[in-house]
Amino acid sequence: MNLVLLIASLSMIMGFFLLLSIQPKELTSQIFNGLTRTPKSIREEVKEATGQKKPSIFKREVKEIESILTITGREHRFPMICACSLILFAIGASIAILLENVFLVPVLAGGFLFLPFWYVRLTQTHYKKDIAAELETALSIITTAYLRNDDILTAVEENMDYLNPPILSVFQSFVYRIKMIYPDITKGILDMRGKIENNVFQEWCDAMIACQYDRSLKTTLTPIVSKLSDMRVVNGELENLVFEPRKEFITMEFLVLLNIPLLYFLNKDWYHTLMHTLPGQFIVAICLVAIFVSTAFVIRLTQPIEYRR
Structure with a gap:
């Protein structure tokens, strides 16, 4: 039933886009610009300028991605990144609805929302x-x-x-x-x-x-x-140092995710407890929060070293 309602909702949304001749890229870029450039009072601007008040994580991430795209000469791709982000946001929420896990809705939606931003960060490194x-x-x-x-x-x-x-x-x-x-x-x-x-x-x-x-x-x-030669040598040594921890981190992520379908074959009662009871669904949501947060920190901490004057 949830699948039928989800397909009907998506079809209705696509119909509105076609009837009103709305371009998805323009809509998403306006939404992101509206979220990141909301009018602020003078007091808030002063606090942000002096470091007393930091902008939200989402605003910081969007501004950083916009600056990265500008630096790398790909600022025209910002609307496409915004569109992919919103599409993945909807896909994450849809997966959580199909799994009938209310705790997963904000987790998967928020985690999938940041996937294009993390991809831009990785391409910036290369x-x-x-x-x-x-x-x-x-x-x-x-x-x-x-x-x-x-x-x-x-x-x-x-x-x-x-x-x-x-x-x-x-x-x-x-x-x-x-x-x-x-x-x-x-x-x-x-x-x-x-x-x-x-x-x-x-x-x-x-x-x-x-x-x-x-x-x-x-x-x-x-x-x-x-x-430049010194930085290349240092970054080469750093890449060798973080290669093994990064590989172990990715392996542990896959093991955590593969344990869920594995439980279905090992013990169906455990699987039912994990997927269809409130404590089990909460544990699954906590595990996915840990995966998304740790992935964000790994991407941020494994950036190449740059020379600063």
């Missing part, structure tokens, strides 16, 4: 690793060429063939700006500085600007570039 690896190569060869000829434009042009996207487009725009639009090296480097969210690259740009006024400062460029 994106930053790729950017750091390309920057290490690009800055190394460009710095070597600059130390030889004392001309940053010539140094970039000489090594353009050895650069790969997305670093290639940044240095290409720098060359085109200097040669065809405005021949100011300092402003060109400042413009290039804001296109890559990497502290080592920004420090290298600051040092390169200083070198335009004092050529003796070019000896500071090589130590700055070496920081």
Whole structure:
């Protein structure tokens, strides 16, 4: 009966979308923007600015994901992420309703809601690793060429063939700006500085600007570039250290989830107690809360180390 009512509700919702010509992406982005950008009093804004009052977990997560997508050049995907999040929210609540477990409704709905956000965080990790690896190569060869000829434009042009996207487009725009639009090296480097969210690259740009006024400062460029190599080594060691704990964590999660259907074959009375009595349903909800919360902490704590100035 619950399945029939659920299908009827979903069909009715889809019918409203079709009749009113509502785009799901636009609707979800407006809902998320409305939840995260609610009008606040001056007192609340002052408290948040001074750290006396922190925004809710949901608002912090949405703002962080929006900033991650902006940094990685994928801000156009924010409505799609919001739509996937709301769809998974509905799927989680539907699964809990079909299982006839009232305690699971907020747990599965909230847990499934954050799945797209966690996926974006994981893709951010790979994106930053790729950017750091390309920057290490690009800055190394460009710095070597600059130390030889004392001309940053010539140094970039000489090594353009050895650069790969997305670093290639940044240095290409720098060359085109200097040669065809405005021949100011300092402003060109400042413009290039804001296109890559990497502290080592920004420090290298600051040092390169200083070198335009004092050529003796070019000896500071090589130590700055070496920081990228140091961070790559540190992150490699960190990845080796967290690999085993992460694998054990995933294994324990699967074991906890597989124990539920396993009980059906081992002892049906235990399975009935777990799935169809209030204490058992509450225990299942607590286990899933622990799984979702621990997953969020594991994703947050296993992010690669970044250099901070």
